[in-house]
Amino acid sequence: MSEMSPASSNETIYDYIIVGGGTAGLVLANRLSEDKNITIVVLEAGTDATADPRSVVPAGWANALGSDLDWNFATAPQTSLNGRRIGHHQGKALGGSSSINVQALVPFSASDIDVWESKVGLEGWNFATLAPYLHKAFSLTLPDDATVSHHNASWAASWAAEGKGPVKLSFPPYGEEKPTSRAWTSTFENLGVRLTAPPFSGKSVGAFVCPTTIDSNSKTRSSSASSYWNSAKNRENLTSITSATVKKIVLEYQNGTQTATGVEYIREGIELTLKARREVIVSAGALNSPKILELSGIGDPTVLKNAGIPLLVENKFVGANLQDHVLCGITFEASDGVLTGDEFVRGNMEVIAAAQKQYIETQSGPFATSALMQFAYLPTMDFKHDKEALSKILTSLQNTRTNHPLDNIRAQHLSDLLTEGQEGTAQFFTALSQFYMPGEDSLSGFVPHPQPGNFVTPLVALSHPLSTGHVHIASSDYTQPPIVDHNYLSNPIDLELHARHVRYIEEIARTHPFAEIIKPNGRRLDPIAYLDGSLEKAKAYVKAASDTNYHSVGTLAMAPREKGGVVNARFQVYGVSNLRVVDASVFPLIPQSNTQSLVYVVAERAADLIKSE
Numbered sequence: 001m002s003e004m005s006p007a008s009s010n011e012t013i014y015d016y017i018i019v020g021g022g023t024a025g026l027v028l029a030n031r032l033s034e035d036k037n038i039t040i041v042v043l044e045a046g047t048d049a050t051a052d053p054r055s056v057v058p059a060g061w062a063n064a065l066g067s068d069l070d071w072n073f074a075t076a077p078q079t080s081l082n083g084r085r086i087g088h089h090q091g092k093a094l095g096g097s098s099s100i101n102v103q104a105l106v107p108f109s110a111s112d113i114d115v116w117e118s119k120v121g122l123e124g125w126n127f128a129t130l131a132p133y134l135h136k137a138f139s140l141t142l143p144d145d146a147t148v149s150h151h152n153a154s155w156a157a158s159w160a161a162e163g164k165g166p167v168k169l170s171f172p173p174y175g176e177e178k179p180t181s182r183a184w185t186s187t188f189e190n191l192g193v194r195l196t197a198p199p200f201s202g203k204s205v206g207a208f209v210c211p212t213t214i215d216s217n218s219k220t221r222s223s224s225a226s227s228y229w230n231s232a233k234n235r236e237n238l239t240s241i242t243s244a245t246v247k248k249i250v251l252e253y254q255n256g257t258q259t260a261t262g263v264e265y266i267r268e269g270i271e272l273t274l275k276a277r278r279e280v281i282v283s284a285g286a287l288n289s290p291k292i293l294e295l296s297g298i299g300d301p302t303v304l305k306n307a308g309i310p311l312l313v314e315n316k317f318v319g320a321n322l323q324d325h326v327l328c329g330i331t332f333e334a335s336d337g338v339l340t341g342d343e344f345v346r347g348n349m350e351v352i353a354a355a356q357k358q359y360i361e362t363q364s365g366p367f368a369t370s371a372l373m374q375f376a377y378l379p380t381m382d383f384k385h386d387k388e389a390l391s392k393i394l395t396s397l398q399n400t401r402t403n404h405p406l407d408n409i410r411a412q413h414l415s416d417l418l419t420e421g422q423e424g425t426a427q428f429f430t431a432l433s434q435f436y437m438p439g440e441d442s443l444s445g446f447v448p449h450p451q452p453g454n455f456v457t458p459l460v461a462l463s464h465p466l467s468t469g470h471v472h473i474a475s476s477d478y479t480q481p482p483i484v485d486h487n488y489l490s491n492p493i494d495l496e497l498h499a500r501h502v503r504y505i506e507e508i509a510r511t512h513p514f515a516e517i518i519k520p521n522g523r524r525l526d527p528i529a530y531l532d533g534s535l536e537k538a539k540a541y542v543k544a545a546s547d548t549n550y551h552s553v554g555t556l557a558m559a560p561r562e563k564g565g566v567v568n569a570r571f572q573v574y575g576v577s578n579l580r581v582v583d584a585s586v587f588p589l590i591p592q593s594n595t596q597s598l599v600y601v602v603a604e605r606a607a608d609l610i611k612s613e
């Protein structure tokens with residue numbers, strides 16, 4: 001049974017209720033329903049977008065942003081970003097954010113995960129345990145030899161042999177991505193940074209072309225919906241209810257503890273309930289899962305009191321520990337003759353119609369690829385020669401202020417990475433077009449005010465930010481969005497490191513062969529983006545121009561209680577029976593990578609843990 005109408009259903013009790021049919025939620029739905037003896041229902045607020053071109057066509061994501069497939073959140077004004085509000089897209093459809101994301105599959109590092117066990121204290125949470133799940137979640141199709149060589153991607157051969165998972169990965173065919181991957185990887189080699197190890201090996205620095213979650217046969221997006229869901233949805237024991245917004249978890253006091261017994265949800269304006277025989281599993285994403293817990297009476301007493309919600313389970317860390325990779329780029333005018341994506345950004349109908357025709361007729365062209373695939377992890381390059389600056393940062397790290405018990409661990413981990421100097425603290429990547437509008441609120445969709453001209457935008461994200469924020473309800477009204485406040489760059493160490501990394505973009509831009517893509521003496525989109533090697537100018541620029549990388553995590557952290565945990569190492573919510581959270585909310589510390597790789601892996605492990613009980 002797949003989609004059912006709740007009104008016509010006799011069955012209102014399921015073994016597991018999964019709240020949120022997103023990236024993690026559908027992994028769980030698939031794996032748990034492998035056991036025919038248990039029943040599962042997935043409640044998803046969005047629709048089934050598995051035939052919607054905005055989700056299916058690889059380049060369609062730009063049109064999905066800001067649409068009905070998007071929760072379209074926005075942050076509170078960010079003090080350290082000159083008071084700007086930052087739009088924060090999150091997928092609202094079966095597949096969740098995996099149905100609208102940019103499809104880059106980027107590696108997390110071993111040390112970022114090992115610290116979960118060694119310093120956070122989560123037994124069994126290390127890279128050696130998690131890495132094998134990459135092969136359970138993903139399968140990679142290698143392109144022809146010429147393309148592998150063009151992308152410098154021979155490292156991926158063993159991956160292609162071992163990966164057996166439902167999510168399909170591919171590299172773009174030679175010629176379908178620009179600027180050439182070779183230009184990217186060669187530029188970093190010319191900067192003295194050779195790829196040190198295969199990108200997914202756990203300890204790798206340097207430039208690489210990442211696989212994308214695109215099916216190489218159909219040239220369509222491979223989301224958790226098109227993969228995990230589509231292959232399981234006809235199972236008799238698995239049900240989905242779409243357009244169903246969960247309002248709260250029903251808690252009953254049983255055997256001396258609050259126990260999750262079901263959920264209340266709204267569909268077509270009607271309030272309905274479902275009961276769970278075994279568990280409720282919340283997988284609504286890092287910005288919505290805390291909201292559901294708070295609306296259910298689980299959280300910080302002050303937050304709940306202000307919203308008029310009776311407190312049932314006290315935990316002041318619900319909604320805290322919000323982290324993201326703050327992102328900033330410099331948009332350079334492209335050299336004459338370089339074919340950029342700016343006509344698409346400007347919505348040029350002639351160009352779009354031609355690309356559409358090419359995609360429909362031959363499954364190729366600009367619509368068949370994701371925009372982002374050239375990446376590089378780098379240590380903070382300044383510190384290779386400026387030991388005094390490094391020493392100052394390390395001293396500040398010892399005295400940095402803390403808002404959350406995990407902050408000390410974050411600072412210690414960053415200190416270790418900077419001292420060693422062998423791992424990435426910055427993630428560089430590049431877009432061959434204007435990418436966003438620096439200096440403005442970034443509230444509505446992708447590039448709200450496109451500019452004339454052709455551009456290239458190298459960007460950098462801060463891999464291990466210390467600044468943390470929060471997401472909380474403002475009222476008991478479930479239709480109201482939560483208050484999202486990342487506190488981007490509020491920690492001065494973040495500001496300094498991010499500014500140093502952004503300043504390094506100028507170095508990349510003048511290094512060959514990447515320099516050839518940029519017009520000599522061409523303009524930059526933002527008049528204050530001329531940093532001239534000045535750290536002060538770079539600091540001013542990142543405040544004016546930084547944005548989100550859409551990697552919100554950590555708001556219901558997996559950690560011991562005394563370290564600010566909301567769930568234990570088995571995803572169980574402290575103080576409540578039969579309630580788990582499985583999604584990006586549980587990451588105690590943000591990994592260096594874009595987050596989908598780890599969300600899939602963590603959800604696979606959650607399924608194994610639950611099934612083993």
Ligand SMILES: Cc1cc2nc3c(=O)[nH]c(=O)nc-3n(C[C@H](O)[C@H](O)[C@H](O)COP(=O)(O)OP(=O)(O)OC[C@H]3O[C@@H](n4cnc5c(N)ncnc54)[C@H](O)[C@@H]3O)c2cc1C
Nearest residue numbers: 020022023024045096097101102103104246285584594596
């Ligand atoms: C625009 C964008 C681009 C990105 N690009 C990349 C990328 O290229 N590479 C990468 O690695 N990562 C990327 N990410 C991040 C990555 O996609 C997410 O971190 C990951 O998918 C989150 O998975 P999740 O399961 O935690 O949440 P989601 O996948 O967001 O799932 C949450 C689900 O819960 C549903 N839901 C929420 N509230 C309720 C409710 N009350 N009732 C019922 N259902 C509810 C939502 O509709 C959604 O379907 C991107 C994210 C975005 C938004």
